[in-house]
Amino acid sequence: MFDGPGHDDLQIPKGTIEGQEPPREALRREVREESGLQPDADPTHLASDIWTRRHHPPRRYLRHFYHLPVDEPRDNWTHVVDGDGAERGLEFEFTWLPIRDARGLALDLDDYVPLLLDRL
Numbered sequence: 216m217f218d219g220p221g222h223d224d225l226q227i228p229k230g231t232i233e234g235q236e237p238p239r240e241a242l243r244r245e246v247r248e249e250s251g252l253q254p255d256a257d258p259t260h261l262a263s264d265i266w267t268r269r270h271h272p273p274r275r276y277l278r279h280f281y282h283l284p285v286d287e288p289r290d291n292w293t294h295v296v297d298g299d300g301a302e303r304g305l306e307f308e309f310t311w312l313p314i315r316d317a318r319g320l321a322l323d324l325d326d327y328v329p330l331l332l333d334r335l
Contacts, residue, residue, distance in 0.1 A: 216317070217250070219296075219307040224321040230300065238279045246283060248298035250309055258283040261330045266323060280327045282334065287311075 216225045230245035232238060239258055246254050258281040268274045291310045296302045314335065317328045 216312045216320070217294075217307040217309045219302070219305050221305075222321055224319065225312070226321045227317075227324050229322075229324065239281070242279075242281050242283060244298070246285070248300070249294070249296055249302070249307060251292070251294040252285045252287055254283050254285050256284040259334065261334075262327045264326070266326075268322070280330075282331050 216227060218225055228246045228249040230241065230249070232241040233244075236244075238260075242258055243254055246252055261280040261282055263277065263279045266276050266278050268276060291308070294307050294309060296305050296307060314328060314331060317325050319325065
């Protein structure tokens with residue numbers, strides 16, 4: 216999980232698919248850019264949905280949720296976001312959180328935690 220400037224609450228790495236980029240490649244790229252982690256495992260697709268961020272005017276997003284195991288010994292770290300997005304240069308403060316405690320995340324990012332718990 217991470218917190219960063221201008222965020223509503225704790226989040227998990229997320230982002231936008233660029234061009235014709237497949238979702239799995241976008242996932243790996245966003246994790247690298249936002250956390251500095253270098254995932255090498257195969258992600259498992261959990262769910263996809265259409266999420267409404269605001270109703271007037273409607274702003275809807277197609278979201279894909281994956282489980283991506285990473286090997287990271289640090290309990291906490293700070294990462295300066297790289298890549299080409301609007302968050303480039305911001306510092307994100309990361310910490311591991313037991314998956315059972317992943318509730319109330321910003322942007323409803325915890326919607327599919329129960330699916331992940333079923334797989335563990």
